[in-house]
Amino acid sequence: MNRIVVSQPVHAEVLARLQSAGHVVMNAGPEPWPAEELARHLREADAWMAFMTDRVDAGILERAPRLRTVACALKGYDNFDLAACTRAGVQVSFVPDLLTEPTAELAVGLAIALARHVLEGDRRVRSSYAGWRPSLYGTGLHGSTVAVVGLGAVGRAIVDRVQGFGCAEILGVDPERRDPRVRITTLDEALRLAHYVLLAVPLTKSSRHLIDTAALSGIRPGQLLINVGRGSVVHEQAVLAALADGRLGGYAADVFEMEDWNLPDRPIDIPVALLQHPRTVFTPHLGSAVREVRLAIEMRAADNLIAVLAGSEVADVAWVIG
Template identity: 75%
Template sequence: MNRIVVSQPIHAEVLETLRAAGEVVMNPGPEPWAAEVLARHLRDADGWMAFMTDRIDAQVLAAAPRLRTVACALKGYDNFDLAACARAGVLVSFVPDLLTEPTAELAVGLAIAAARHVLAGDQAVRAGFAGWRPAFYGTGLHGSTVAVVGLGAVGRAIVDRLRGFGCAEILGVDPRADHPGVRATGLRAALAQAHYAILAVPLMAETRHLIDDGVLGAARPGLVLVNVGRGSVVDEHAVVRALDSDQLGAYAADVFEMEDWNLPDRPRAIPAALLNHPRTVFTPHLGSAVRRVRQEIEMRAADNLVAALSGRPVPDLATPLQP
């Protein structure tokens, strides 16, 4: 019988789908298993449903000799060493599309929250509201120039949503893609003009710390920066310096450098100066945290896993059959 490891709690319907394919060992959550606990479960596992808190490399694979497939219940699989999986004959699948719309919605929400001082306004009301006062003036999307960095599925969905806000212009930064109605430009040129910049960039060698001191120093003063791509696309310490100098108007993020598990030199925490800065808005990786969407993502991952274990074609395969 197949043995399937699930490293986070999943919906009951998804669990039943997996149980039809084998014995399931599921983390009851909500905290991830410790590395040694996960390794013990993977020792005799045939399939693994993995999540954002997981990572896989040659060392993990060496300790899981029976493993045949890893089904990622996520879109960005940069925490998974695909080359090592291919060499070990382990099929990796992912869920490419279901996260797109909710992540794009959150990106626009973070942009508005940061630019319109929503957190500060909320705190002011709770501290004792005496009625309207001339305070908390910010920047609106209407009439503003917005740069979208990364025109993959999420970036294009962000552009489509921004069109309803009456932006003066939407700039697109992506050397590999374009989008109708978006003016393509380079990163520095875009940030020099933009009131807002929204990052929807995957983490690759060439995008790590894409946003650094130099780029921020050349940006339009008061820029509102939003990151829903990957944390390490941004140098968080550079963001702190830009906020402190008022070069950056606000920073909002749903992703953080400390989450990028596959980077050996990643920071282990969000910088305290960033967490404590008054012109920041943060969410705990909520891009796909819509109940219906999460269930659909889990079910898609389960379908990928069951297909791999049964020898059928895997719909969302990320690794080839041979290295």
């Protein structure tokens, strides 16, 4: 019988689907298994359903000699060494499109929350609200210049949404893709002109710390930066410095450097000063946290996993030869 490891809890109907294909060992969660416990489960595993908190490298694969597939219940797979998986004959699959719409929605929500002082407004109402007072004036998307960095599926979905706000101009930054609804420009120009910069960039060698001290040195004063791509696209200490000296008007993020598990030099936590800064809004990786979407993602990953075990074609495979 196939042995299937599931490293985070899944919906009951997904678990039942997996159990139809083999014996399932599932983490009761929500905290990840310690490394040694995960290795013990993987020792006899034929398949593994993996999540954002997981990482795969050659060392892990050496301890999982029977493993045939890793089915990722997520879109970005930068925590997974695809070359090592290919060499080990382990097929990796991912869920490429189900996260797009909810992530784009959250990006716009974070932009509005940051620009309109929603967190501070909520705090004041809950503490001692005596009625309206002339305070907490922010900025709006209407009439603003908005830059979307990364014009993949999520970036294009963000453009879909900000088009309806009456922006003065929408800029697009992407060396490989074009979108007729935006004016394509360089990152430097976008940072110099935009009131809002929304990052929808995957993590690659070239995109790590794309937004660093040098990039932030030329930004439009008071600019609002929103990151829903990957945490390490932004250098958080550089953002903190730009907030501290007033160049950056605010930072909102759903993703953080400490989440990029496959980077050996990643920080182990979010800078405390960044968490405490009043011009920040943070959410705990809620981009796909819509109940129906999460169920669909888990089911798609389960179907990918089962297809490999059955010897069938899988549309969502992410092979790298190396």
